Amino acid sequence: MKDDESIEEMYSRLQTLVCGLQILKKSYVASDHVSKILRRLLARWRPKVTAIEEAKDLNTLSVKDLVSSLKVHEICNTLFLLFIYFIEFSVFLYILFE
Secondary structure, eight states: OOTTOOHHHHHHHHHHHHHHHHHTTOOOOHHHHHHHHHHHSOGGGHHHHHHHHHHSOTTTOOHHHHHHHHHHHHHHHHHHHHHHHHHHHHHHHHHHHO
16 A cells, blocks of 8 residues: 555456456455455554454455445545644634634
8 A cells, every 4th residue: 555545446446456466367355455454454454453353254354344444444534634623723723813
């Protein structure tokens, strides 16, 4: 995964690679894809990866479910950051106009 890449972009790149492998007659089971996705995530994703590894059976977890879970986490993090920026901006305005 690249630093500025979203989960959707990373998944899209993975799909392209998987299609290329299918053309070469190489295939992997879903659990291989799940493991590869989890290994490729950046260090900032490590707590989420650990939570998924402990809570889910990686042999039965579908790629779709994994990507959905990661997308939700990504959105929640984005919303949390926006909330923090909003609070900081509100404090700034309060101080400015006090």
